[in-house]
Amino acid sequence: MPEAPTRSRRSERTAQTRQALVEAALALMSRQGYDAISTDDIAAAAGVSPRTFFRYFPTKESVLLFGEDDFIRSFAEHYREQPTRLRELDAVRATFVALAPTITGLHRRIRLYNQALASSFVLRGQEQAHHDENVTRVAGALAGRRGLRKPDDAARLLATVVVATLQTVVNDWAAGPARADLGQLIADRFALLEAVVRGR
Amino acid sequence: MPEAPTRSRRSERTAQTRQALVEAALALMSRQGYDAISTDDIAAAAGVSPRTFFRYFPTKESVLLFGEDDFIRSFAEHYREQPTRLRELDAVRATFVALAPTITGLHRRIRLYNQALASSFVLRGQEQAHHDENVTRVAGALAGRRGLRKPDDAARLLATVVVATLQTVVNDWAAGPARADLGQLIADRFALLEAVVRGR
DNA sequence: GCGAAAGTGGCAGTTGACTGCCACTATAGG
DNA sequence: CCTATAGTGGCAGTCAACTGCCACTTTCGC
Helix, strand or coil: CCCCCCCCHHHHHHHHHHHHHHHHHHHHHHHHCCCCCCHHHHHHHHCCCHHHHHHHCCCCCHHHHCCCCCCHHHHHHHHHCCCCCCCHHHHHHHHHHHHCHHHHCCHHHHHHHHHHHCCCHHHHHHHHHHHHHHHHHHHHHHHHHCCCCCCCHHHHHHHHHHHHHHHHHHHHHHHCCCCCCHHHHHHHHHHHHHHHHHCC | CCCCCCCCHHHHHHHHHHHHHHHHHHHHHHHHCCCCCCHHHHHHHHCCCHHHHHHHCCCCCHHHHCCCCCCHHHHHHHHHCCCCCCCHHHHHHHHHHHHHHHCHHHHHHHHHHHHHHCCCHHHHHHHHHHHHHHHHHHHHHHHHHCCCCCCCHHHHHHHHHHHHHHHHHHHHHHHCCCCCCHHHHHHHHHHHHHHHHHCC
16 A cells, blocks of 8 residues: 555554544444444444544544545636636636546545435534635635636625536535546536526 | 414413524524533523423524524425526526515524524534525426426536525625615526626 | 653543423413 | 413433543654
8 A cells, every 4th residue: 555654653553543433434424324423433443442532533523524635725726727718617617627536536435425424414514614615715716817806796606606516516426436537527517507507 | 563373371471482592592692603502501591491491492403493484495386487488597586586575574583593503513514404405496396397207417406506596695685784685686696697607 | 771752541520412200380271 | 260281490310522630551762
């Protein structure tokens, strides 16, 4: 496993333990639901003491958030590079498609996470907060490209719409086979978005 | 107050108590946040014993959900009545505008609720679940009008987009002055939606 | 090697949501 | 009036997230 070469035997072990906790949580919760699994259960499944769980994660939720992909975090920089001749929507689509490869490896993880998600309001809430953050980030990037300091209504609305659209694609993709081409799916769905808003 | 004429002195009192609990919860939580307020606090503020709280509401969250508007619940029937010559998006917009008056009276409540919402993942999650439900309902109605049994990708996507758009309007409206014309705001934002997706 | 520090287990304790139970009061309805 | 019952307070108790503390073991740097 050519992972990040954590030198010392110590930090290697802690990384292992952390990973074990994450995996255990994901496995248990995706099957039985977030609320049905206690932190003690997770610790037991990972082979550590209950107390140790909280040495790695400050809260129960945080174990599922560990290593969260930041697909959107790098949106702004990629978006800026899009040729100015493109319409906003096309530039966004191109950016999303370009970013797609960064999460194709997370198929299993996203799938399990989504399964766990269905079972708990806490998780859904956490996810929703994340979603909001993404909308804000995208809105900022959109505004920037148009030379605005702060996003206006148009930027915020478009951001809301494209992030929601992206979300539908990623969810569908995660629910389906891992080999599906996420970039293509995104492109298709954005075409559908235009068609459906245009109507007729 | 020409409210529902609860006859007996008993049920009148229970209704009062329930209302007091809801109001207390809303007031306290919108200021200090959901997590900072315990059910005991709410009970105290409402002038009842802690035990009594759970006689009215099964969980802490449920006190904020009481009397949830079902703006969207009646979407399907109103949507069906829209003339078939309208494009889907126009029909949806018209339906939303027609439904707007049903929530104009809830301005204060929605505002407080939204304030409380920001403070808690549980609440956000609850809200997100509600949102999902709305999307599903709208998607079903959209599909129905096109003669489909089950919503297809197009119906689901449009539903996602219009509900998200509606959400932005309602939130902006709730954050602003109560006298603003919600119907007009909805119509405007849907126009903006088209413009922003069309681009250029 | 050896002492400092990291990582761990275990345990007792806090907090807040939520429940069961019982006794008390007030109203409903004959 | 008078009794069945709805609504209430209070109390004890469960459950799970989360914390502080201390003792123990392992690794790291020298």
